[in-house]
Amino acid sequence: MTDRAPLLPPHGEGVAGDRAIQDALQVAWPADLAADDERTLLTAGRDLLRADATGIGRAKWPGLFGPEGQAIAPAYATAGFRIQAAIARRAEGNDRxxxxxxxxxxxxxxTFTDGRITDLYFTRDSKKEAASSWTPQPRT
Incomplete structure (x- = not known):
C-alpha cells in the first residue's frame, strides 16, 4: 500500500465533502506549529475570513477594515457561507x-461556489508571550 493524499470530493458535494478536504490539507501540509498557536491562528483565521466575506465581526479588526463608519458591503451572504477546511502552518520562520x-x-x-481558497498571514511579536500576540497582516 502506498501513502496517497485522500481524494477530494467533487464540487457541490456539500458538507459531506468537507472532512475529505480537511484530511487532504493535513496530509499535504504536515503540522509544524505548537498546538496552542495552531488553535489560536485557526480561530483568528476563521473569524477574519468570515468578517471579510460576510461583514460579520469586522469591528474586531479595525486595522484591516477601517472604522465602522466606512462599511464596505460584504461580498457573500451569511446564509451559505461556510469554512470547509482550515490549517495553520509556519510561513518563513517562527514569527510568521x-x-x-x-x-x-x-x-x-x-452564485454559489465551493472550494474557494484564501491564505491569511499573521505575524507574532516575539516580545509578547501571550497567545493573542498573533497579528493579521493586510491582504495585498
Missing amino acids: AVVHLVWAGTDRGG
Whole structure:
C-alpha cells in the first residue's frame, strides 16, 4: 500500500465533502506549529475570513477594515457561507504563519461556489508571550 493524499470530493458535494478536504490539507501540509498557536491562528483565521466575506465581526479588526463608519458591503451572504477546511502552518520562520482556508459561499449575484481558497498571514511579536500576540497582516 502506498501513502496517497485522500481524494477530494467533487464540487457541490456539500458538507459531506468537507472532512475529505480537511484530511487532504493535513496530509499535504504536515503540522509544524505548537498546538496552542495552531488553535489560536485557526480561530483568528476563521473569524477574519468570515468578517471579510460576510461583514460579520469586522469591528474586531479595525486595522484591516477601517472604522465602522466606512462599511464596505460584504461580498457573500451569511446564509451559505461556510469554512470547509482550515490549517495553520509556519510561513518563513517562527514569527510568521499562514492560515490556509477552503470555503464555500453565495456571492451577491446569487452564485454559489465551493472550494474557494484564501491564505491569511499573521505575524507574532516575539516580545509578547501571550497567545493573542498573533497579528493579521493586510491582504495585498
